[in-house]
Amino acid sequence: MRRHPALSALLMWTALSATAAGAAAAPDAPPDDLDALSLADKAPTEPVAVARPWRLFIEGSLRRTSIDDPDPRYESHRASIDGRVDATLTPGLRAVFSDRLDLRHSNRRGVEGDVNTVREAYLSWAPTDHQIIDLGRVNVRHGSAYGYNPTDWFKEGAVRSIVSLDPAVLRENRQGTVVLQGQQLWSVGSLTAAYSPHLADKPNTGTFSLNVGATNPNNRWLLVGSTKFSDKLNAEVLLYGGEGIREQLGLNLSGLVGDATVVFGEFSAGKGPSLITQTLGTNADKRFHSRAAVGLTYTTAFNLSLTAEAEYNEAGPTRRQWRALPGINPFGQLGLLDTSQTLQDLPARSAGFVYAMWKDALVRRLDLSAFVRRENETRSRVQWLEARYHWDRVDLVAQWQQFSGSRQSIFGSVPQSRTIELALRFYL
Numbered sequence: 001m002r003r004h005p006a007l008s009a010l011l012m013w014t015a016l017s018a019t020a021a022g023a024a025a026a027p028d029a030p031p032d033d034l035d036a037l038s039l040a041d042k043a044p045t046e047p048v049a050v051a052r053p054w055r056l057f058i059e060g061s062l063r064r065t066s067i068d069d070p071d072p073r074y075e076s077h078r079a080s081i082d083g084r085v086d087a088t089l090t091p092g093l094r095a096v097f098s099d100r101l102d103l104r105h106s107n108r109r110g111v112e113g114d115v116n117t118v119r120e121a122y123l124s125w126a127p128t129d130h131q132i133i134d135l136g137r138v139n140v141r142h143g144s145a146y147g148y149n150p151t152d153w154f155k156e157g158a159v160r161s162i163v164s165l166d167p168a169v170l171r172e173n174r175q176g177t178v179v180l181q182g183q184q185l186w187s188v189g190s191l192t193a194a195y196s197p198h199l200a201d202k203p204n205t206g207t208f209s210l211n212v213g214a215t216n217p218n219n220r221w222l223l224v225g226s227t228k229f230s231d232k233l234n235a236e237v238l239l240y241g242g243e244g245i246r247e248q249l250g251l252n253l254s255g256l257v258g259d260a261t262v263v264f265g266e267f268s269a270g271k272g273p274s275l276i277t278q279t280l281g282t283n284a285d286k287r288f289h290s291r292a293a294v295g296l297t298y299t300t301a302f303n304l305s306l307t308a309e310a311e312y313n314e315a316g317p318t319r320r321q322w323r324a325l326p327g328i329n330p331f332g333q334l335g336l337l338d339t340s341q342t343l344q345d346l347p348a349r350s351a352g353f354v355y356a357m358w359k360d361a362l363v364r365r366l367d368l369s370a371f372v373r374r375e376n377e378t379r380s381r382v383q384w385l386e387a388r389y390h391w392d393r394v395d396l397v398a399q400w401q402q403f404s405g406s407r408q409s410i411f412g413s414v415p416q417s418r419t420i421e422l423a424l425r426f427y428l
Contacts, residue, residue: 053085053086053087053088054083054084054085054086054087055083055084055427056081056082056083056084056427056428057081057082057083057425057426057427057428058079058080058081058082058425058426058428059078059079059080059081059082059423059424059425059426060077060078060079060080060423060424061077061078061080061163061397061421061422061423061424062075062076062077062421062422062423063075063076063077063078063419063420063421063422064419064420064421065416065418065419066416066417066418066419067415067416067417068407068415068417074106074107074108075106075107076104076105076106076107076108077104077105077106078102078103078104078105078163078423079102079103080100080101080102080103080163081100081101082099082100082101083098083099083100084096084097084098084099084119084120085097085098092125092126092127093123093124093125093126094123094124094125094126095122095123095124096120096121096122096123096124096136097120097121098118098119098120098121098139099116099117099118099119099121100116100117100119100161100173101114101115101116101117102114102115102116102117102161102163104161113205113207114207115160115161115207116207116208116209117160117161117173117174117175118137118175118176118210119137119139119172119173119174119175119176120136120137120138120139120176121136121137121176122134122135122136122137122138122176123135123136129185130184130185130186131182131183131184131185132182132183132185133180133181133182133183134179134180134181134182135179135180135181136178136179137175137176137177137178137179137210137215138176138177138178138179138181139158139171139174139175139176139177140154140176140177140179140181140194140222141154141155141171142224142236142238142250142252143252143266143293144236144252144253144254144264144265144266145264145265145266145293145294145295145309145311146167146168146295146297146307146309146353146355147167147293147307147309147311147353147355147371147373148167148266148291148293148309148311148313148346148351148353149266149293150250150266150267150268150291150292150293150313151236151238151240151250151251151252151266151267151268152171152344153220153222153240153248153250154177154196154215154220154222155171155174155343155344156342156343156344156345157203157214157215157217157342157343158174158175158176158177158214158215158344159173159174159175159341159342159344160174160175160211160214161173164384164386164399165371165382165384165401166369166371166384166386167355167371170344175211175214175215176215177196177215177216178196178197178199178212178215178216179194179195179196180194180195181193181194181195182194188227188228189225189226189227189228190224190225190226191223191224191225191226192222192223192224192225192226193221193222193223193224194221194222194223194224195219195220195221196215196216196219196220196221196222196242197216197219198216198217198218198219198243199212199213199216200212200213200216200217201213201217202217218242218243218244218245219242219243220240220241220242220243220245221240221241221242222238222239222240223238223239223240224236224237224238224239225237225238231256232255232256232257233253233254233255233256234253234254234255235251235252235253236250236251236252236253237249237250237251238250238251238252238268240270245272246270246271246272246286247270248268248269248270248272249268249269249270250266250267250268250269251265251266251267251268252264252265252266252267253265253266257296260298260299260300261296261297261298261299262296262297263295263296264293264294264295264296264297265292265293265294266292266293266294267290267291267292268290268291268292269288269289269290269291270288270289271286271287271288271289272286272287272289272315273286273315274287274289274315274316274317275313275315275316275317275336275339275340275343275345275347276317276321276325276332276336278339278343279332279335279336279338279339280328280329280332280335289313289314289315290312290314291312291313291314291315291346292310292311292312293309293310293311293312294309294310295307295308295309295310295353296308303358303359303360303361304356304357304358304359304361305356305357305358306354306355306356307353307354307355307356308352308353308354309352309353309354309355310350310351310352310353311346311350311351311352311353311373312346312349312350313345313346313348313349313350314349315345316340316345316346316347316348316349316350316377317336317347317348317349317377317410318349318377319377319378322336322348322377322378322410323378323408333410333413334413334415337410337413337414346375347375347410348375348376348377348378348410349375349376349377350375350376350377351373351374351375351376352373352374352376353371353372353373354371354372355369355370355371356368356369356370356371357369365389365390365391366387366388366389366390367387367388367389367390368385368386368387368388369385369386369388370383370384370385370386371383371384372384373411375410375411377410378405378406378408378409378410378412379405379409380403380404380405380406380409380410380411380412381403381404381405381411382401382402382403382404382411382414383401383402383404384399384400384401385399385400385401386398386399386400393426393427393428394424394425394426394427395423395424395425395427396423396424397421397422397423397424397425398420398421398422398423399419399420399421399423400418400419400420400421401418401419402417402418402419403416403417403418404417
């Protein structure tokens with residue numbers, strides 16, 4: 001384990017050397033992995049530009065965390081290798097592989113360990129221009145909201161390594177689900193069917209484990225129909241179920257209002273256990289629960305995007321239920337937070353979420369991102385801020401996150417109250 005701080009330092013020194021030698025032009029953003037079903041790459045804007053079928057970067061970070069403990073701080077180091085390949089094998093046949101290795105060391109025992117995440121590994125076959133069939137580990141993502149996605153059912157148990165609280169990063173870095181998935185496309189819509197088989201009963205925390213017990217714990221299926229009512233309004237209807245799972249109905253809506261504002265709504269409903277029931281492992285009857293996220297995103301003329309979102313989770317605890325948990329189980333509150341993190345579910349009944357992203361903020365090549373989530377039951381908050389400066393092939397990143405509130409509140413009871421991290425990313 002002693003090799004990890006040295007490796008982190010080596011990566012950071014290498015990136016700094018590249019920074020000094022690199023040109024001043026800003027790099028293109030790394031390929032976006034949020035749409036596993038895209039038919040083809042967009043044409044390059046310049047005839048001489050050749051899109052690479054792969055991207056690879058290495059990253060080193062230093063982190064300091066403040067906790068509620070007699071030893072109030074600890075340091076950790078991380079060295080990461082992140083790569084993705086999306087190659088055309090033959091006309092109509094693609095192979096996709098995406099992987100991330102995080103080597104982590106901390107001076108606090110039991111805090112972190114090495115984790116390899118196989119995010120995607122699948123073949124995609126397009127027998128016609130209007131049909132796609134995927135087989136393998138696919139990161140199936142759904143949802144029109146940004147901070148909380150009630151219809152993104154395959155997110156449960158999918159995150160093995162948290163390197164940022166940014167919802168977009170959490171969606172990008174999670175494990176995919178082993179599925180057989182087919183999609184039929186029309187000019188104004190599509191129909192998708194996915195089947196995820198049972199492959200293992202329990203998660204496996206081994207460093208290089210495929211961890212299919214987390215992503216494929218039972219037989220599950222998903223049907224999705226989408227349509228484009230107009231150039232300004234899109235809708236998606238989802239039906240999800242499986243072995244031991246009551247059917248869940250979902251709806252996604254997004255629309256353009258004016259030239260700079262997008263409104264969205266995401267809803268799901270169905271019978272299932274509450275977060276408290278899952279935390280305590282009781283056999284209480286499954287009740288009907290609804291979840292929702294509604295909001296809007298406004299983009300200014302100077303590259304600042306602001307998102308405001310209202311979030312609701314009927315399966316989350318009320319203030320009275322949260323405060324009663326220690327009387328049922330002394331570690332019940334921490335257990336519920338752990339359960340909500342594993343399921344990537346909202347740990348409170350309702351919350352407000354505000355997210356801001358500013359490209360080229362104040363100076364060129366400096367990007368700022370931040371969010372605040374305030375839950376309404378116990379009035380606590382989680383806050384996150386990132387500053388990222390781009391060179392030719394290097395990013396310098398500073399992150400800060402904090403959980404605020406009374407010790408009896410939901411986010412205020414998180415032991416890791418404050419974290420500061422400095423990282424360097426070098427694109428190969």
